[in-house]
Amino acid sequence: MAGLRRHTDQITGLIAVTDSGRSTGKVRIALDVPAPGDIRSALTVLAEGDPALIKLFSHRFETEKSEELNGMAFGNLFLAALTQQEGSFLRAVEEASRLLRIRGRVIPVTLYNTHLCAKLADGSVVEEEVNVRAMGKAPIERIYLKDDDVHATDGSVDAIEQADLITIGPGSLFTTVCACLLVPEIARAIANAKGRVVYVANTTRQPGQTDGYGIADHVRVVRDYLGGSGLDDVLINDDPPPDHLVRHYAERGLTYLDPTDDELAKIQDLGVRAVLSPVIDKWTGPRDLWSKEDTIRHDPARVADALVKLVQDRRPQLRALS
Secondary structure, three states: OOOHHHOOOOEEEEEOOOOOOHHHHHHHHHHOOOOOHHHHHHHHHHEOOOHHHHHHHOOEOOOOOOOOOOOOEHHHHHHHHHHHHHOOHHHHHHHHHHHHOEOOEEEEOOOOOOOEEEEEOOOOEEEOHHHHOOOOOOOEEEEEEOOOOOOOOOOHHHHHHHOOEEEEOOOOHHHHHHHHHOOHHHHHHHHOOOOEEEEEOOOEOOOOOOOOOOHHHHHHHHHHHOOOOOOOEEEEEOOOOOHHHHHHHHOOOOOEOOOOHHHHHHHHHOOOEEEEEOOEOOOOOOOOOOOOOOOOOEOHHHHHHHHHHHHHHHOOOOOOEO
16 A cells, blocks of 8 residues: 555555454453554555654553553554544544545454454364464464454445455465455455456465465465455565575574465466566565564565556556555
């Protein structure tokens, strides 16, 4: 979204709401709202309003006097407060969008305050996103939502149906990317979409989720959660990162995903077209993230340029991006 906003304001971000990490998890438990953390991040990416408010939205409290407040993102509390005031999480997101003057739209994929669960290869089950992504457990066999009959948010399916381009990822394969596809109406709409459906492939494996995976394995999982069809392309980086970055992340279990001929052949066998393009950030070093895992990052402008070219190759005029 950060890159595409340079090209169009017809952007709709459909955001997962199953995070249960430290700051978001505390708000979910205390105030009974869908996970606000990823929504908050998406809003700030598209925000064009008062810089002080945008910065405040991302501010995390630092205090040794309150375990509950320490590390809490102000924007999460803000969205929870708006939910109580407006009586609806969707209305809260819409009001925050107005206050931040975002370029485009942000919609939670569902308004249900549900949790992500996973069945593991050893037959055991883990519940809540923070446990699904935990390291040291058996491999993930499949993920599902704790509650049955979870529905998509109003407006989300329409956005998919009207889009020239539907992008999936990048992000944690199971806990971010496929978590959105667990809402049946979302997966069905993408699988049947007239627009081009592109999975932006991750740059590395992620310990606890994709240990031992190649690029083709990522593509296979995304296609499976779409119902086995509907994925047109996978956008893969072909600009190798510097050796020191590859070594740095490999030491932490984040092995660089190299688009070898073997991987590309496997992707072709899945019925998905591999699109190679230089899309990573080769110039920014490792980051120390709060309670999150760093990785080799995509460069927003490079990704956007590659995606816009895909759309323009198919249609002469860019009308809507989702």
